[in-house]
Amino acid sequence: xxxxxxxxxxxxxxxxxxxxxxxxxxxxxxxxxxxxxxxxxxxxxxxxxxxxxxxxxxxxxxxxxxxxxxxxxxxxxxxxxxxxxxxxxxxxxxxxxxxxxxxxxxxxxxxxxxxxxxxxxxxxxxxxxxxxxxxxxxxxxxxxxxxxxxxxxxxxxxxxxxxxxxxxxxxxxxxxxxxxxxxxxxxxxxxxxxxxxxxxxxxxxxxxxxxxxxxxxxxxxxxxxxxxxxxxxxxxxxxxxxxxxxxxxxxxxxxxxxxxxxxxxxxxxxxxxxxxxxxxxxxxxxxxxxxxxxxxxxxxxxxxxxxxxxxxxxxxxxxxxxxxxxxxxxxxxxxxxxxxxxxxxxxxxxxxxxxxxxxxxxxxxxxxxxxxxxxxxxxxxxxxxxxxxxxxxxxxxxxxxxxxxxxxxxxxxxxxxxxxxxxxxxxxxxxxxxxxxxxxxxxxxxxxxxxxxxxxxxxxxxxxxxxxxxxxxxxxxxxxxxxxxxxxxxxxxxxxxxxxxxxxx
Numbered sequence: 311x312x313x314x315x316x317x318x319x320x321x322x323x324x325x326x327x328x329x330x331x332x333x334x335x336x337x338x339x340x341x342x343x344x345x346x347x348x349x350x351x352x353x354x355x356x357x358x359x360x361x362x363x364x365x366x367x368x369x370x371x372x373x374x375x376x377x378x379x380x381x382x383x384x385x386x387x388x389x390x391x392x393x394x395x396x397x398x399x400x401x402x403x404x405x406x407x408x409x410x411x412x413x414x415x416x417x418x419x420x421x422x423x424x425x426x427x428x429x430x431x432x433x434x435x436x437x438x439x440x441x442x443x444x445x446x447x448x449x450x451x452x453x454x455x456x457x458x459x460x461x462x463x464x465x466x467x468x469x470x471x472x473x474x475x476x477x478x479x480x481x482x483x484x485x486x487x488x489x490x491x492x493x494x495x496x497x498x499x500x501x502x503x504x505x506x507x508x509x510x511x512x513x514x515x516x517x518x519x520x521x522x523x524x525x526x527x528x529x530x531x532x533x534x535x536x537x538x539x540x541x542x543x544x545x546x547x548x549x550x551x552x553x554x555x556x557x558x559x560x561x562x563x564x565x566x567x568x569x570x571x572x573x574x575x576x577x578x579x580x581x582x583x584x585x586x587x588x589x590x591x592x593x594x595x596x597x598x599x600x601x602x603x604x605x606x607x608x609x610x611x612x613x614x615x616x617x618x619x620x621x622x623x624x625x626x627x628x629x630x631x632x633x634x635x636x637x638x639x640x641x642x643x644x645x646x647x648x649x650x651x652x653x654x655x656x657x658x659x660x661x662x663x664x665x666x667x668x669x670x671x672x673x674x675x676x677x678x679x680x681x682x683x684x685x686x687x688x689x690x691x692x693x694x695x696x697x698x699x700x701x702x703x704x705x706x707x708x709x710x711x712x713x714x715x716x717x718x719x720x721x722x723x724x725x726x727x728x729x730x731x732x733x734x735x736x737x738x739x740x741x742x743x744x745x746x747x748x749x750x751x752x753x754x755x756x757x758x759x760x761x762x763x764x765x766x767x768x769x770x771x772x773x774x775x776x777x778x779x780x781x782x783x784x785x786x787x788x789x790x791x792x793x794x795x796x797x798x799x800x801x802x803x804x805x806x807x808x809x810x811x812x813x814x815x
Contacts, residue, residue, distance in 0.1 A: 312343055313793040314813045317800020319350035325807070328814060329354065333361045335815045337368040348372060357381060370394025374402050389413060393421055400428040410435040419444040427454035436461040445470060452476035462487045471503035471532040478539035489550045492540035494533075503532040534561065541565035552576050560585045570597030577602045586611055593617040600625055607632060620644060626653060633664035642671040654679060663688040670694035684709060689716040696720035703728055710735070719744025722752065729756040736762035743769070750776065767792050774798035785809050 318324060319332050329351070336348035348365050351357065352372040357365075362376035363386065373395040376382040389396035389409045393416055399405040400413075401424070413425050414435045419442075425431070426439045427450045439451045440461050451457065452465045453476035465477040466487045477483055478491045490496050540546050541554060542565040551569050554562050555576045560583075566572070567580045568591035580592050581602045592598055593606050594617040606618055607628050615636035618624065622644040624632075629645070646669055649657065657669040658679045667690045669675075670683045675698065683695040684705050692713050696706070697720045710721050715738075721727060722735045722745045732752060735745045736759050743766055749755050750763040750772035757780045763769040764783070773779055774787050775798040785806070787799035799805065800813065 311813075311815070312346070313796040314788055314800045315343075315815050316346050316350050317797035318810060318813060319347045320353070320797075320801040321803060321805065321810070322354075322801075323803035323805070324810065326356065328810060329356065330361070331814055333357075333364055337364055345369060352376065355379065359386075366395050367392060370396070371398040374398050374404065377404050378402075393418075397421060397424045397428065400425070403429060407432075414438050419447055422447045423450045426451035429456045431455065431457075433458045433461060437464065440464045440468070445472065448473050449476045453479050455480070456482045459484050459487070466491050467497050469501035471500035471536070474500060475532055475536040475539060478536045478543060481543055481545045483543075483545065485545055485547050488540050488543055488546040491536055492546060492550055492554075500532075505531055534559070537562055538565055542568065544569070548572055555579055560588060563588050564591050567591035568595050570595055572597065574599050574601070581605050586613070589614050590617060593621070596622050599623070604628065612636065622648065626657070629657075629668070630660060630662045630665050633662060633668060638668060640671075642673075643668055646672060651676065658683060663691055666691045667694040670698075673698055681705070689713045693717045693720050697723040697725075699725050701726065703731060706731060715742055718742050719748055722748035725753075727752065727754060729754050729759060732756065732759045733762070741765070747772070767795070770795050771798055775802060777804075779804075781806065788813065 315332070315335070318328070332347055332351055336344040336351055338344055348369050349372065352362070352365050352375045357376065359381055362381050366373040366376070366382070366387070370392055371394065373382060373387060377384060377399060384399055384404060384406050387395050387399065389412050393413060396405060396409050396413060400409055410425060410428070410431050413421060416422055422439065422442060422444065423446050426447050431439070436451065436455065436457050437460070439447055440457070442448050448465070448468065448470070449472055452473050457465060462477065462483045465473055468474055474491055478488065538561055541551055541562060548569070548571045551566055552572050555566050556579065557563055563580065563583060563585070564587050566576070567583070567588045577592060577598050578601065580588055583589060589606065589609065589611065590613050592602065593614045598621065600623065603618060603621060603624060606614055609615070615632060619629070619632045619636040619638050620643055624645040626645065626649070646657065654669060654672070654675065657665055660666055666683060666686060666688070670691050671694050675683070677700060680695060680698050680700065683691055684701055686692055692709050693716055696709055696717050701724060703726070706721050706724055706727055709717055718735055718738060719742060722732060732749045732755050736749055738745060746763045746766045746769040749759050750769040755776060755778055757778050760773045760776050760779045761783070763773045770790070771792065771794040774795045779802070781804040784799045784802050784804065787795055788809070790796050790799070
């Protein structure tokens with residue numbers, strides 16, 4: 311029943327009296343069930359202003375949708391009466407300027423915690439939060455806030471090392487402050503850390519979290535974690551990051567290897583690192599230059615090769631070798647996506663079927679190249695190009711006839727596949743699950759095609775929401791064992807009115 315009601319709350323064809331009944335249910339005594347329904351109701355475009363205010367008073371974060379749609383204004387929210395709604399709007403940049411000054415004195419530390427992560431806080435409010443008595447409030451400001459330079463400096467010099475570490479993660483912190491956190495220069499020593507506070511208890515599990523927790527009074531593990539965070543922060547000055555390329559700790563060399571914008575000599579040094587994690591980071595770094603890429607292409611580590619083949623600066627002359635050795639995933643490779651027309655022609659004519667398959671993933675191929683790849687004798691090339699728009703029904707049928715089950719799912723996903731072809735693909739014996747799932751999402755799918763998709767649970771989820779699904783099937787789907795299907799069917803605008811009425815709480 312719960313999922314039927316949630317689906318009904320999202321149904322665009324729900325009559326206004328039923329919407330009113332669901333609003334009353336959402337704010338009723340059953341807080342758990344009502345909360346789910348309220349979330350679905352809050353995004354409706356046919357709510358009245360009074361209904362939107364009722365839902366907002368019940369669950370503050372639901373104010374965001376109505377305010378964005380213009381149904382409510384920020385002026386409609388009293389931050390003292392509805393502090394959670396005010397916080398939700400501030401977090402989305404929709405609040406009023408005076409709200410932070412009112413909410414910073416809220417007695418609930420959870421609310422001050424949320425306030426600390428809101429963007430654009432006035433400096434005086436940020437400074438008060440930086441001095442809050444609750445550590446969680448301060449660490450939220452440090453990690454997620456947008457502190458002004460003076461507040462950032464306060465956080466970097468905070469007596470608790472955990473606050474400093476969280477500050478080092480924050481990309482909004484000024485570069486000079488991040489440099490100080492990285493090197494420790496100009497900062498007083500921290501007075502305490504979580505390790506020395508919790509002692510043996512934290513030492514037992516922290517090694518699995520931070521590579522070893524220790525504190526002899528110098529707060530060693532938290533200081534190391536602070537340096538790691540600062541090294542990984544793209545706002546930390548590159549010159550300061552480069553200084554750690556030869557650090558004895560792999561945990562510090564690895565974020566250096568992942569950092570773009572460093573001198574080529576630093577990357578060349580890191581390419582000789584014996585630690586796999588450092589090489590993985592280097593192979594995935596978009597700033598790594600051609601010489602290092604070529605050097606890394608000679609290693610046997612599959613993770614290095616898998617990241618290298620996705621490198622945006624990959625030289626095309628080594629692509630064929632990598633294509634035979636690396637997993638390229640399903641997305642178009644960045645270097646192929648950026649290839650010129652001449653390069654595309656060259657790749658499409660490669661003797662390596664793996665290279666032709668990689669270029670076939672592009673969805674902006676010139677028609678002549680696209681059509682040539684569609685006629686390729688290798689099934690994996692045809693599979694890669696089969697969902698490309700513009701192929702036309704005749705080519706799609708020819709591809710399906712020539713390569714069969716190897717390409718049927720991709721043919722079914724082609725945006726130009728007509729309804730008649732989709733019906734034929736669904737009837738394939740034995741059924742191809744990829745076909746059923748593609749057809750269930752296809753805008754050209756017909757009622758008969760969708761009926762053929764209902765036998766697979768994943769396809770049934772999409773078919774239940776498809777506009778072309780015959781309305782007579784929807785009541786039966788409300789009893790489906792999969793709640794995704796139930797909600798989709800209940801939200802379907804073709805659901806009969808009598809069934810809606812019977813399903814109302």
